[in-house]
Amino acid sequence: MSEPNDPLRSLFKEAADAGRSRARSAPPSYITERGERVRRRRVVALAVGACLVLSGTGAAVATLLPGNPDTTLPATTPTTPQPSPRLSPSRTSPPTTDAPTPGESVSTSPASPTGSTSTPP
Helix, strand or coil: CCCCCCHHHHHHHHHHHHHHHHCCCCCHHHHHHHHHHHHHHHHHHHHHHHHHHHHHHHHHHHHHCCCCCCCCCCCCCCCCCCCCCCCCCCCCCCCCCCCCCCCCCCCCCCCCCCCCCCCCC
């Protein structure tokens, strides 16, 4: 139930009438430009969002897929390998031969304590 002599209500009605009398619609070119700006902003925002999604997905795939083995260092540092023993004698050691040297006798007895055989003179 409103009171007919409400001063605030009458002031609002006067302001509304003044606004209605001065109101004009915007020119169509201004409305078109504004719509284009909004559309461009929307397209840019969608493109940036798509780039972020693709780069995030690419980073996640790169970390989850097996690729190169880890490049972590071992717990202990490896030592340099020692050279393997040669099968042939080295040049510093004297040559060993199974043949008797001149002046050595060869025995034919199999039970020789030294294991060498000597031939009769």
